[in-house]
Amino acid sequence: ITPDSVISVIYEQCGYITVTVATKKARNAQSGQFMRVNIPSVSQTEFHPWSIVRSTDTSMTFMFSAGINKCEWSAQVGRKLESLGKTGYGTHAKEKIVVNLQGPYGKKIGITSKKHDIALFYVGGTGVAASVQAIDSVLARNDADTEEGKTKVVLVWSARRNHIADISILQPWRGISKDMLELELVETSGNSTANVKEENALLMSNARADLMASLKRLISSEAYSINLSIGVFICGPGGFTKAALTNVSEFSAENPGIQVVVEVESFDL
Numbered sequence: 001i002t003p004d005s006v007i008s009v010i011y012e013q014c015g016y017i018t019v020t021v022a023t024k025k026a027r028n029a030q031s032g033q034f035m036r037v038n039i040p041s042v043s044q045t046e047f048h049p050w051s052i053v054r055s056t057d058t059s060m061t062f063m064f065s066a067g068i069n070k071c072e073w074s075a076q077v078g079r080k081l082e083s084l085g086k087t088g089y090g091t092h093a094k095e096k097i098v099v100n101l102q103g104p105y106g107k108k109i110g111i112t113s114k115k116h117d118i119a120l121f122y123v124g125g126t127g128v129a130a131s132v133q134a135i136d137s138v139l140a141r142n143d144a145d146t147e148e149g150k151t152k153v154v155l156v157w158s159a160r161r162n163h164i165a166d167i168s169i170l171q172p173w174r175g176i177s178k179d180m181l182e183l184e185l186v187e188t189s190g191n192s193t194a195n196v197k198e199e200n201a202l203l204m205s206n207a208r209a210d211l212m213a214s215l216k217r218l219i220s221s222e223a224y225s226i227n228l229s230i231g232v233f234i235c236g237p238g239g240f241t242k243a244a245l246t247n248v249s250e251f252s253a254e255n256p257g258i259q260v261v262v263e264v265e266s267f268d269l
Helices: 024-028 073-083 125-144 168-173 211-219 238-254
Strands: 003-011 017-022 034-038 048-051 059-064 098-105 118-124 152-159 181-187 201-205 229-235 259-264
Touching: 003 073, 017 073, 024 059, 024 098, 034 059, 048 059, 048 125, 059 125, 118 125, 118 211, 118 238, 125 152, 125 168, 125 229, 152 211, 168 181, 211 229, 211 238, 229 238, 238 259
Parallel strands: 118 152, 118 229, 152 181, 181 201, 229 259
Antiparallel strands: 003 017, 003 098, 017 059, 034 048, 034 098
8 A cells, every 4th residue: 555645634624634645546535435444643553444535646635524432533534734734744744654655446426427308417415525526527528428428417415514615525516507506405413504606506594405306496497397307326324325215206106207216325434
């Protein structure tokens, strides 16, 4: 294993931590894949799977939630990153955080390989990490395609957090037309007061995500015919995923003329 190192850390307002690591292993990474991550200064032996949020030829970005239990690996990683916050990160840091990466592992998100009329990403909590690069790839394909071949992308993200609309991983999508990308952000913390005014974003505070409602809202648009093809990617906790799959089954039964292709990824990443 060739050690790489942390080059940037963002402490998101919603409480998640976004980490970018300099590595050459990023070159072959595809949407939906993950790396096994080891940080020797926290533990010499522990490796944990982290979904790849975005990757370039020279770096990978991850997002995680530091555990509440101070003995948990993620909590220790959070403290380690915070302890170096005042000295900086990257080549000029007084102390580098070395990271050992194994991978990438896992398969590419399948719904990005085939053109659908709608690509819907239904994710909970840190499950959003697995969807970002996939959404980027569909948007890039849209830019290269003719008008008739474009896929509308919809992200429905539910999190028990506040200020999720401000998270850094969503910012590259600001200003994209709602015809091409629609963000439905659901804060379930119970005390959310945020307000999103972006053209392509809808924030629902103190609510619950509802895949059936999202699907019905999408097909109610006059722009779509009955012969729709919808790709649905689901990543979230067990109960969240189970309810989503039930919604898809019910929706398909009610709308037999619409093709729905479903893909589920483990939330344990």
